[in-house]
Amino acid sequence: MSSQKATISDRIQEKLDALTRAERQLALSILENYPASGLGPLASLAKDAQVSVPTVARMVQKLGYKGYPDFQAELREELRAKAKDPIAKHDTWAEAAPSEHLLNRFTDAVIDNIRLTLGQINPEEFDRACALIADQSNHLFVVGGRITHTLAEYFFMHMQVIRSNLTHVQSTSNTWPHYLLNAQEGDVFVIFDVRRYENNTLKLAEMAHARGARIILFTDQWRSPVHHLADVSLSCRIIVPSAWDSSATTMLLVETMIAAVQDLNWDETKERMEALEVMFDQTKLFRKFT
Amino acid sequence: MSSQKATISDRIQEKLDALTRAERQLALSILENYPASGLGPLASLAKDAQVSVPTVARMVQKLGYKGYPDFQAELREELRAKAKDPIAKHDTWAEAAPSEHLLNRFTDAVIDNIRLTLGQINPEEFDRACALIADQSNHLFVVGGRITHTLAEYFFMHMQVIRSNLTHVQSTSNTWPHYLLNAQEGDVFVIFDVRRYENNTLKLAEMAHARGARIILFTDQWRSPVHHLADVSLSCRIIVPSAWDSSATTMLLVETMIAAVQDLNWDETKERMEALEVMFDQTKLFRKFT
DNA sequence: AGCGATTTGTGATATTTTTTTCACATATTT
DNA sequence: AAATATGTGAAAAAAATATCACAAATCGCT
Numbered sequence: 001m002s003s004q005k006a007t008i009s010d011r012i013q014e015k016l017d018a019l020t021r022a023e024r025q026l027a028l029s030i031l032e033n034y035p036a037s038g039l040g041p042l043a044s045l046a047k048d049a050q051v052s053v054p055t056v057a058r059m060v061q062k063l064g065y066k067g068y069p070d071f072q073a074e075l076r077e078e079l080r081a082k083a084k085d086p087i088a089k090h091d092t093w094a095e096a097a098p099s100e101h102l103l104n105r106f107t108d109a110v111i112d113n114i115r116l117t118l119g120q121i122n123p124e125e126f127d128r129a130c131a132l133i134a135d136q137s138n139h140l141f142v143v144g145g146r147i148t149h150t151l152a153e154y155f156f157m158h159m160q161v162i163r164s165n166l167t168h169v170q171s172t173s174n175t176w177p178h179y180l181l182n183a184q185e186g187d188v189f190v191i192f193d194v195r196r197y198e199n200n201t202l203k204l205a206e207m208a209h210a211r212g213a214r215i216i217l218f219t220d221q222w223r224s225p226v227h228h229l230a231d232v233s234l235s236c237r238i239i240v241p242s243a244w245d246s247s248a249t250t251m252l253l254v255e256t257m258i259a260a261v262q263d264l265n266w267d268e269t270k271e272r273m274e275a276l277e278v279m280f281d282q283t284k285l286f287r288k289f290t
Numbered sequence: 291m292s293s294q295k296a297t298i299s300d301r302i303q304e305k306l307d308a309l310t311r312a313e314r315q316l317a318l319s320i321l322e323n324y325p326a327s328g329l330g331p332l333a334s335l336a337k338d339a340q341v342s343v344p345t346v347a348r349m350v351q352k353l354g355y356k357g358y359p360d361f362q363a364e365l366r367e368e369l370r371a372k373a374k375d376p377i378a379k380h381d382t383w384a385e386a387a388p389s390e391h392l393l394n395r396f397t398d399a400v401i402d403n404i405r406l407t408l409g410q411i412n413p414e415e416f417d418r419a420c421a422l423i424a425d426q427s428n429h430l431f432v433v434g435g436r437i438t439h440t441l442a443e444y445f446f447m448h449m450q451v452i453r454s455n456l457t458h459v460q461s462t463s464n465t466w467p468h469y470l471l472n473a474q475e476g477d478v479f480v481i482f483d484v485r486r487y488e489n490n491t492l493k494l495a496e497m498a499h500a501r502g503a504r505i506i507l508f509t510d511q512w513r514s515p516v517h518h519l520a521d522v523s524l525s526c527r528i529i530v531p532s533a534w535d536s537s538a539t540t541m542l543l544v545e546t547m548i549a550a551v552q553d554l555n556w557d558e559t560k561e562r563m564e565a566l567e568v569m570f571d572q573t574k575l576f577r578k579f580t
Numbered sequence: 581a582g583c584g585a586t587t588t589g590t591g592a593t594a595t596t597t598t599t600t601t602c603a604c605a606t607a608t609t610t
Numbered sequence: 611a612a613a614t615a616t617g618t619g620a621a622a623a624a625a626a627t628a629t630c631a632c633a634a635a636t637c638g639c640t
Contacts, residue, residue: 021589021636023404038368039329041626052589057628069597073330074538080326093405102553106546107408111401115383118397119304120321123387150447153438158534167468214611228307242549243563244448252538256396259532263392273533310615311608331598342617347600359625462606 007078008071009034011063023059026051027086035075047284084112105241113237113249121234121253129216129232130257131161132188134264139187140166141179141208145201148192151250158258163270171201180204185212193217193224193237194245195202205229218250295325297368298325298361313349316341325365332358333489345563395531396493403527403539409522411543419506419522420547423449424554429477430456431469431498435491438482441537441544443510445480448548452559470494475502483507483514484528495519508540 006014012027019027029049030038037048046056057068065071092099095105133140140159148173149170156168169179171191183189189208192203202225205215209229217230220238227233234253238245262269295306302317309317319339320328327338336346347358355361382389383397387398423430431450434442439460446458473479479498483491490514495505499519507520510528517523524543528535550560 003486005501018356020587033370033373033575036366036373038367039369042628043626053591053627054629058588076329079329080323083323083326092417093408094411094413095409096411101413102550103408103411103546106549107404107542110542110545111404114397114401118386118393121384121393123384123391123393126384126393131497147447150440150444153443154537155435157440165412196524207322215486222314223306240545240549242545243524243552244545244548246442246542246545248538248542249546251541252397252400252536255530255532255534255536255538256393258534259530260392262533269533280591312616332600333598343599344601344618345616348616 006036007065007206012053013065013251019059019062022051022055023062024173025049026055035079038075039072042093057134067265084115102241109240110246110248112254113239114247115158117236117249125232126234126257127260129234130260130264131133131230132214133190133257134218134261135188136163136165137186138165138214138264139182139184141183141187141189141213142166143171143176143189143204145168145171145193145198145200147245148194148218148247148250151247151254152192154251155192155254155258159261161272162262162265169204171198171204176200176204177207180207180211183208183211183213187211187213189215190219191215191224191226191230192219192250193226194220194247194250195222195224197224197226202226218253222243291394298328298353298365305353309352312341312345313352315339316345316349328365329362347461354390371395376580380554392531393482399530400536402543403529403536405544407539414523417523417550420550420554421462421523422504423480423547424453424551425478426453426455426475426555428455428504429472429474431459431473431477431503432456433459433461433466433479433481433491433494434486435440435461435483436485437535438508438537438540441540442480442482444541445544449551450557451562452520452548452552456548459494461494463490466494467497470497470501473498473501473503476499477503479503479505481505481507481514481516481517481520482509482540484510484516484540485512487516488515491518508543510535 009031012031016024016027026045026216030045035055040055044051046053049056060071061067063071065074069193092101092104094101094103097103099105114259132138142152142156142159144150149172152168152170156166159166167179167182169176170195185206189205189226191201191205198207205217205226206229209215215230215232217224217226217233219227219233219235221235223233224234227235235252236249237251238247240246299321302321305313305316314495316335316339319341320335327335333343336343338344350358350361353361355364367480370430374498382394384391384393387393389395422428432442432446434440439462442460443458445455449456457469459466469502477498479495481495483492495507495516496519499505505516505520507514507516507523509517509523509525511525513523513525517525526539526543528537528539530536
């Protein structure tokens with residue numbers, strides 16, 4: 001059911017035959033660089049199309065709009081819809097459920113979060129962060145807060161396999177100052193801090209920064225205050241139709257980073273992974289996967 | 291360095307720190323559905339961002355434009371340029387990165403996982419699971435394994451706020467048989483088990499099942515053997531271009547379930563949540579979010 | 581080619597909308 | 611407590627739009 005709403009572009013092309021010479025000239029000019037030209041003032045559009053002002057006014061009414069602003073509003077709406085589109089062709093994600101079902105609304109929101117988050121990411125920064133983390137000559141500290149400690153743990157757990165020389169710090173714990181005693185210039189802190197930002201985390205970041213460590217921050221769209229101290233800030237959108245915030249997008253980034261670091265260290269990691277496999281087989285802790 | 295001219299989006303992000311709270315709120319709103327919202331009248335933009343008209347006027351000048359129309363003109367120009375650039379037509383997630391960049395490949399895979407996972411979900415089963423979990427007369431056990439224990443913990447942490455009468459069990463721990471002593475008919479087990487499936491988890495499930503408990507299972511596309519015992523099985527696709535599997539989709543489902551259960555128990559939870567808020571404010575553990 | 585009908589542009593004007601800017605009260609932050 | 615930021619309501623200025631009448635151009639047709 002491609003009930004795709006007809007775009008203005010479609011509408012123009014459809015009516016192209018019913019238009020007069022000057023109007024057609026105008027129409028083609030609109031399509032020329034669509035939809036940018038239609039979003040400027042009427043007079044500019046007229047000038048661009050080398051057509052008079054009344055012609056434009058007459059045509060938009062012919063197309064069925066109340067006036068030029070009306071026409072523009074729909075163009076903007078179209079742009080809005082298109083921006084969200086890439087995969088939004090799905091009317092629903094869980095097709096068996098109505099679109100108002102939480103499954104669909106929640107997923108919509110998460111996809112949106114992913115889209116917006118990735119759109120704002122700076123790949124160079126991301127790569128730089130991965131390189132920092134992959135370098136085993138720096139000690140790696142992983143820091144999580146109250147909500148984020150599961151993400152931190154997830155990240156830490158994988159890093160344990162990928163590299164050595166790392167520590168997991170829980171900022172809500174009161175033992176963390178001890179860890180800092182070992183921190184030195186050049187060490188790397190991966191810090192998770194989303195709203196509501198935790199003062200402990202900020203303090204820890206400040207001390208780490210003072211000691212010359214580099215900070216990679218996973219935060220939300222409003223950015224933890226830690227980001228002033230961070231070498232690389234990755235801010236994720238976390239809004240969902242829930243009383244809670246979503247960590248799904250952050251999880252995606254974390255996993256991507258794990259994969260990237262893994263790739264960088266593949267030569268060594270390979271052996272570790274294989275060793276792990278053997279160990280699991282021996283202990284019969286896991287079933288063999290076929 | 292890319293010779294791409296800096297977009298307004300870039301510019302906003304760059305200056306994000308130099309902006310005040312309301313301005314930042316506005317800036318994020320502009321980025322929200324970029325660039326459509328910036329192309330409408332100033333007043334609408336202000337309304338969308340829930341910000342006053344002068345704030346908008348002040349910000350665009352702060353960004354270096356002579357006035358709002360000036361700002362809009364550049365937005366249109368950008369749109370024009372983008373439409374002409376054949377390379378920009380690529381639908382990448384991180385637009386600043388080539389489509390072969392891991393950020394894009396990984397995200398593609400996850401979106402795919404989400405799509406396929408949601409497509410296979412039975413909403414009635416999902417709702418049934420939520421209802422079971424929301425019912426506080428059943429004791430709730432949350433069970434995680436080696437990899438999944440972070441997800442289990444995440445789920446448990448939220449459930450602690452939403453309801454009482456629950457226990458977190460780690461299947462890899464050897465203390466879990468003790469928990470089972472308390473399990474009785476009608477109790478609910480939420481079990482996480484993805485490949486490689488863990489024998490301990492299976493045993494635990496068997497015992498729980500034998501005692502008449504009901505099982506809700508989060509697993510992967512190949513399904514843990516536990517699924518034979520489960521009342522509701524939610525299987526998630528977890529394949530990504532990495533040596534590891536992805537938990538992002540499972541996380542999405544878990545969060546959706548948290549939101550759904552939250553909704554079901556909202557009357558009671560409301561108070562708990564508010565109490566929590568007050569507590570955080572008192573302890574000054576978190577900063578006030580505006 | 582030439583005629584009538586239709587379309588289009590011109591220039592002006594009225595109308596509406598939008599932008600800009602104020603001063604000041606209220607919030608918020610430091 | 612002081613400094614800074616923000617919203618309110620209003621009003622002035624600017625810009626954009628909608629219209630009009632009429633002349634010029636174009637078109638369709640014989």
